[in-house]
Amino acid sequence: MINENYKSMLSAKSVIRELSEYATARGKEIGYENVFDFSLGNPSVAVPQEFTDEMIRLLETEDTMTLHGYTPSLGNPLYKENIAKSLNERFGMNYGPEHIFPTTGAAGAISHAVRAVTKPGDEVLTFAPYFPEYGPYITGAGLKLSVVPADPSSFQINFDKFLEMLNKDVMAVLINTPNNPSGVAYSTETLKRLSEVLTAKSEEYGHTIYLLSDEPYREIVFAGADAPYVSKFYPHTLSCYSFSKSLSLPGERIGYVAVNPACEGAEFIVPMCGQISRGTGHNCPPSIIQQAVAKVCSLTADLSVYETNMNIIYDTLVELGFTVVKPGGTFYIMPKALEESSIEFCKKAKDYDLIFVPADGFGAPGFFRMAYCIDTEKVQRAMGRLREFVKEVYKKTA
Template sequence: MIPEHYRKMLGQKSAIREIFAYGMERAKVIGPENVFDYSLGNPSVAPPEQFTQAMLDLLQTSDPLTLHGYSPSLGIESVRQAIADSLRRRFGIAYEARHIFPTTGAAGAVAHALRAVGRPGDRVLTFAPFFPEYRPYVEGAGLRLEVVPAHVEDFQIQFDELEKRLAPDVAAVLINTPNNPSGVVYTEATLRRLAALLKEKQREWGQPIYLISDEPYREIVFSDEPAPYPAALYPNTLTCYSFSKSLSLPGERIGYVAAGPDCAEAETIIEICGQISRGTGHNCPPSIIQLAVARCLDVTSDLRVYRTNRDILYKELTDLGFTCVEPGGTFYIFPKALEADAGAFCKKALQYDLLLVPGDSFGCPGYFRMAYCIDTDKVLRSLPALRKLAAEYR
């Protein structure tokens, strides 16, 4: 018999993917250049040349049996050490190889982190707006996801609502900064307050509360200062990273879990990730991709286009009367719809071949997400359609 759990998931398909699939079909009719697809967060810039050269060099100079052989269960030691060295240089934290576990992207990292620190039935708290796939990640680990309502004025943490939900059955708090879908970067003040609260509850209950920090957009920030690094402010942090956005490699599925050196049972958690990998059939990312990204830890793709697109859309949306928090990073913007039902609003947008994602699945009904990782020319060409849509509500 097919498990009912997965049968139910068939009726809960990703709204993002379904809208993207609609766009693919629509493009066959009117041409892809005429579909203004803001649905999927797929990077629109090429990987850096260093990555291409690293792949070529590995293929041309490495022993093929070694290059294409199995990776150790915890990942290639030299890659783990290179990641640890990079994190130490950047953030001043004494990571070693034993604190790093390579994964298939940030999704794999979050899935491993949840299983490593949560027992079946424990709760995981996250904050709206949140990435919808957190729900299957959490539930797939036998845990329960509870969503703290959004502070829509700035999309920072609503601490009074968080405190209501904190109890000894909370194994972890899951954050995403810079945030998908809002583009908001948690301030250092927000993260310090969160750290202080979690430390207080740890002392009160005599048990660790883990902070799982999902950071695939860490490098896409629009200020001159980098985004605050949560693990530097709260020792019991498991950092989940992906190279999908920084190096424009979403299809290569490469990331890692980093357990802070002062995290409770840090080394045991990484060892446990290896056992989780056995049980889920994960068994490490491809060896060649691990080795290639290890040569590109200090570079990124040319990410400047995302700020350009942000500036164009933020100005246009606010000029048209949309309520919108200005994104501090990522390639997403999360305006309030011009009617209470964001699903109906996004359906109306399809009449103008604008593909927008309703905010309901992100835990924020009444809002919608635009993924502006598209060519700037297409952003500019989409503006008349956006104006026509807004005009319907005047």
């Protein structure tokens, strides 16, 4: 008999993927340059040349077993050493290679990290707006995911609701900063208070509450934003990272878990992740990608276009009377729709070939997400179409 749980998931299609597929099909009709597709968060800037050069060097000079043989179950030593060194130099940490576990992107990192610090039946809290895939990551580990409602005025943590929901069954808190879908980065003040709450409640409940920090957008931070390194604030933090955005390598599925050396059980967590891999069939990211990224892990692609695009969109939204919190990073922005239903708003926008994602699935009904990882020239043309849409449908002008 087939697994009914996974069968039932087939009917829950991703709204983002459906909209992206619609935009592709529409592009075949009218030319994709005329479809203003803000649906999918696929990096739009070139991979650093240094990565390409290193891949070529490896293929031309290294023997095939070094390139393509099995890596140790806990990852390539050079990759782990260089990641630890980079984090220490950039953020004043004291990681060793023994605190780094290579994963297939941030998704693999979260899946390993949450299993390492919980047992089936435990509860995990996260904060709206949140990435919808947290659902299967957490429930797939036999855990309960509870979502703290958003503070739509800032999209910082809603501490009143958080304190209401925090209880002795919560073993981990999962955050995402800078945040998909809002683009907001948690501030120093927010992270300090979060650390204080987790410290006090861990003592009250008699067990450590771990903090899982999902941070694939860590390097996409805009001028003036307060976006500190999360693990500096709370010792029991596991950082979950991906190079998908910083190096524009989403298809290579390469990331890591970084265990704060001051974390309870730090000496066990990476070896435990190796055992978790045995049960999930993970068994390390590709060997050659670990080797190549090891040499460029402190670099980024040219990420400046995202800030340029954000400013164009933010200024236009404000001009048109939208309620919107200015992003501190990522390549997302999440305005409030011009009517109660963001789903209806996005349907109407489609008539103007503007492809927006309703944020209901992100835990923020009434808002919509725009992923602006597209060419700036297209963003500028899209703003003209947005003005036309808002004027004709909602009778609003600048």
